[in-house]
Amino acid sequence: MKTTATTNYPITKVREQFPALTRTYKGRPVAYFDGPGGSQVVGSAIQAIARYMERGGGNLHGAFPSSWETEEVISEARLAVADFLNVQAKEVAFGANMTTLTIAIANALGKKFKAGDEIVVTEMDHRANVDPWIMMAEDRGLTVRWVKVDTKMKTLDLTELDELINEKTKIVAVGMASNAIGTIVDLKPFAERAKKVGALLVADAVHAAPHLPIDRDDMQIDILLCSAYKFFGPHIGIAAIKEEIFKDLEPYKLTTSPSYYPDKLETGTQNHEGIAGIRPAIEFFAGLGEGETRREHIVSGMEHIEVHENSLANRLRDGLAAIEGVTVTQAAADVQKTPTVAFQVSGIEPGEICKKLAEDYSIFVAAGHFYASTLGDVLSVNDSGGWVRAGLAPYSTEEEVERLIDAIKNL
Template sequence: MKSTKTTFPITKVREQFPALSRPYKDRPVAYFDGPGGSQVVKSAIEAIAGYMERGGGNLHGTFPSSWETEEIISEARSAVADFLNVQAKEVAFGANMTTLTIAIANALGKKFKAGDEIVVTEMDHRANVDPWIMMAEDRGLTVRWVKVDTETKTLDLTDLDDLINEKTKIVAVGMASNAIGTVVDLQPFAERAKKVGALLVADAVHAAPHLPIDRDEQAIDILLCSAYKFFGPHIGIAAIKEEVFKDLEPYKLTTSPSYYPDKLETGTQNHEGIAGIRPAIEFFAGLGEGETRRERILSGMEHIEAYENRLANQLRHGLAAIQGVTVTQAGADVPKTPTVAFQVTGIEPGEVCRKLAEEYSIFVASGHFYASTLGDVLGVNGSGGWVRAGLAPYSTEEEVERLIAGVEEVVKL
């Protein structure tokens, strides 16, 4: 991951996010809660409102608003295809990543039998753990866990060849920890899964706003993310390899389409939300250079990554220098998203967040963030979890300094 200093058009970026003009307690809000849901880019807001203002229509109609809805969905699939480097026909939408994963797990489970195995990790958000565990319980499968090394704050791959074996059907791994930011090297999982004929399921919800993704190059079979984490609406996204998707048998109504990707999209979709996906992805492209949208997306993400990492380093160093503050993070040699989890000695994380909001207009969140197993392993759940601060391309150096100063004052008090 790049961390070199680069010129970044922060003013241009901030102008695209209306929420940044919101005041609280007579100060502009500093949003550090992006890992739980980013602010929405103006072009996506306008697309959502525009769809509703023009008059929406359901699919397969013989009138313009229906045709327009189908075109919007097609454009959204195409944009996601460029974002993740997949085929548009491999992209399905849903209420959120969790709902899609439950549906996919139940569908795949029809092909499994008692004695088969699945692999999950202690690092992951429960959305890439519990759907697989529930399916395993229903089908009599064995669940195996990749443990976290509590010293390095990374996954322990020592027993990977034993954990992923000839009985393994699913290997579910998050691309990055939504709690502490550790970026996971998927290559060992992909190589081992391929060797034994297992499917690799990657949770990219936290990774997608910060890291370039290439599903096929990374040998991922099922990739999931959510547009509301990368400046768009609350829509879940699944990008499933065609050879897997065509044989998938999701639970659905008998009258629903039997072809992919539609067969996974149960019920009427959030059409107005889907209208906001393409503009959200094109936000990345607007910061990049290149002849194709994919090239511009990758270039834009490179600029964002360098900027966010610079701010994240500023934040990590500033917090670590405060006596009484403990930052939970992997070592300097481990790639991380710009997500910083910390605790303040003697003060419950939720109270830290409340003080930062009320006294400094800084919005940060507390808890285990659904990475509850990680919180248990690292021993923080009993004390309220972490305070989590996430950087976004609209974050500024001034906001980072305000957060550091605010935490210093909270510690003094």
């Protein structure tokens, strides 16, 4: 994890690309710290969405230009995602969101499982990578096993991993990073154990994708899911499924729908205008990087962003932790984390803090368990309203971080 601050990060150039950053509230510029719940959209993606709609959209397989152009938009988006995740374009499917895609994939895979088979989920994950698998398990009579959270370390407890992932295991579902507290999960032990017993590794990269370069195959992931609205694009879910799995997948679909992949997972008419915004969102990363290929530009750009974000996140964690009455929920310093900071203030309900920050300081943060409800239960924060969560983004500034720290001091 790169954390050393850099003075040549083009923060002004970055901020100029996000129209939402010009917004004011109560007479002050808005400071957006709600990126983990949905980032602001880069201007090039907004323009691409509007351009698609202005030129006249068309459904697929038509004998007219707007139909051909729609197919080209989808193809370009698949190619961009392929470079983003280092996968094949034909392995990329789009959907309403990650949750909807995961439910569809779980139901399709479940057709091949039988009572007595097992799946593994974790206490740290967003429910979108937990409940679809549990629902499928209940329907098929499968056993659900849980990887527990080490409450002291704020990481997953791997001491019983060999017992949890065994010869009966069919699915191992793990999030790459906690969307609530930022802990980055080392997937290697899960991947190695899953491969040893013949199980599939399903990784939720929704929270990780905006912050970490991802190489699905190098990480030995079989099914990878993320969402474009978390990395500066539209509300579109993305699944990248290994070809050997995808070709045999039998999702629930209409009889007249395509039977070939990736289209067979894309039920109904897709959000074509939203898909038009995916390539520009990914190329935002590439625009900050160097290299010969788009993939190299993306990885390089994300590395520059990582340095900027982590420098600000470290300042925010240290600043908040130094305030009497503030408790920051975080893993140890040597554990990799996304620039996501979860905290509580003694005596003040998290939702009230968010209201106060918005009304008095024009700072936008969110409160709750953020669908990582089991983690909230395990760490005993749900009864007190969960956490206040502040997330850093490529467009975040040092001044905004200091504003937030000062505001919490004043509270």
